[in-house]
């Protein structure tokens with residue numbers, strides 16, 4: 488496990504995603520209730536930034552991000568595509584919020600992915 492500082496919790500939006508560079512990866516972060524979800528900021532269909540799309544509630548309470556280019560949707564918890572044309576999942580990462588010097592800071596574990604998908 489290798490937790491790396493990503494941003495402050497106050498910077499992470501709801502209903503959209505924040506692009507953050509964490510070590511060699513760019514991640515898309517969003518809030519899901521009290522949780523912070525992190526997915527690689529790279530659509531598995533044609534490699535554009537997912538963070539430029541909207542984040543919306545999906546079926547069964549899923550938190551989905553929609554690719555702005557062709558409309559694929561991905562469950563931000565599992566990374567699984569839930570709408571075509573994408574058919575491959577996107578890597579998701581574990582996050583942790585820590586109190587640090589009076590503010591809440593988001594850390595991401597970039598050493599392993601939650602869903603076993605190898606990030607590009």
Ligand code: FES
Nearest residue numbers: 530532533554557
């Ligand atoms: S590039 Fe994302 S759906 Fe095509």
